[in-house]
Amino acid sequence: MSTAVEPNVFHGFVHIEKKEKYAIISIDRPGVLNAINRDVLLGLSKALDALSQDSSISCVILTGKGKAFVAGADIKEMMDFTATQAKEFSAMGQAVFSRIEQFSVPVIAAIHGFALGGGYELALACDIRIASQKAKVGQPEVNLGVTPGFGATQRLLRLVGPSKAKYLLFTGEILNAEKALHFGLVDEVVEEEKLLARCEEIALMISQKGPMAVSFCKQAVEKGMQTSLAVGLEIENNLFGLSFSTQDQKEGMRAFLEKRNPVFQKK
Numbered sequence: 001m002s003t004a005v006e007p008n009v010f011h012g013f014v015h016i017e018k019k020e021k022y023a024i025i026s027i028d029r030p031g032v033l034n035a036i037n038r039d040v041l042l043g044l045s046k047a048l049d050a051l052s053q054d055s056s057i058s059c060v061i062l063t064g065k066g067k068a069f070v071a072g073a074d075i076k077e078m079m080d081f082t083a084t085q086a087k088e089f090s091a092m093g094q095a096v097f098s099r100i101e102q103f104s105v106p107v108i109a110a111i112h113g114f115a116l117g118g119g120y121e122l123a124l125a126c127d128i129r130i131a132s133q134k135a136k137v138g139q140p141e142v143n144l145g146v147t148p149g150f151g152a153t154q155r156l157l158r159l160v161g162p163s164k165a166k167y168l169l170f171t172g173e174i175l176n177a178e179k180a181l182h183f184g185l186v187d188e189v190v191e192e193e194k195l196l197a198r199c200e201e202i203a204l205m206i207s208q209k210g211p212m213a214v215s216f217c218k219q220a221v222e223k224g225m226q227t228s229l230a231v232g233l234e235i236e237n238n239l240f241g242l243s244f245s246t247q248d249q250k251e252g253m254r255a256f257l258e259k260r261n262p263v264f265q266k267k
């Protein structure tokens with residue numbers, strides 16, 4: 001008997017639910033609090049491949065099924081890694097998370113429950129982090145005698161600066177949502193039952209903006225993070241110029257002058 005293949009499920013553990021203007025990617029290993037193993041990374045990569053072909057999508061929401069966002073990389077799978085295998089797994093995760101960071105449309109992390117270790121690193125690769133009041137986030141790798149390997153030493157540094165990054169990395173403290181907001185680890189905290197609705201509200205807000213303009217903004221910030229202010233301003237200057245060759249600019253400015261809402265073309 002042949003098994004039907006569900007096109008929106010990737011490597012068994014990653015699901016895509018498509019809405020009209022955005023998509024929700026969910027990691028679905030609730031029995032182990034969505035711990036990230038190779039299949040999850042491969043599934044995320046395939047899900048990004050699928051969504052990158054879909055021009056109707058203006059935003060992606062990333063979340064976990066069950067009671068956690070993601071409680072880290074899969075400790076059981078990593079336990080007997082050699083140094084070489086650990087480096088390979090780290091490189092694989094870094095590559096997938098960098099794809100999220102560079103993805104053509106914004107990605108919002110909807111964080112409920114635990115986002116620990118590789119789980120918070122996944123959220124760090126997203127553009128915006130919205131947390132439920134019950135979220136708990138941190139980098140507890142030092143408890144396991146290892147460093148983070150999916151980007152936290154670098155992305156945390158860039159997000160909150162060296163002092164707070166070092167505090168979190170050295171102590172492994174798990175912060176509640178309020179403290180995470182105070183530290184700048186999440187952008188907004190909402191009631192647990194309103195988490196997805198709030199993320200969907202943001203996704204819809206983004207979907208009404210000029211898609212090329214949003215994409216250029218993302219590129220400018222991401223590239224600007226890697227470079228000097230002078231080069232960053234040059235990147236902005238080039239993208240600003242380029243935006244005047246888009247339909248977004250024509251429609252956006254025309255709509256303003258005609259005192260109506262713009263209707264932007266899908267990419």
Ligand code: CO8
Binds near residue numbers: 032033035085089119
């Ligand atoms: N890996 C594998 N299994 C996990 C993980 C994980 N990260 N987290 C939870 N689980 C499993 C538990 O083992 C348990 O399974 P079982 O029912 O078979 O015993 C199930 O999920 C439920 O977990 P708990 O019973 O522990 O649930 P609690 O509510 O009591 O506790 C906690 C929740 C506090 C989140 C607890 O599960 C915990 O501390 N988890 C580990 C958190 C952690 O240390 N995360 C960091 C992992 S290291 C990492 O992410 C490094 C990333 C870089 C990798 C680089 C590649 C080399």
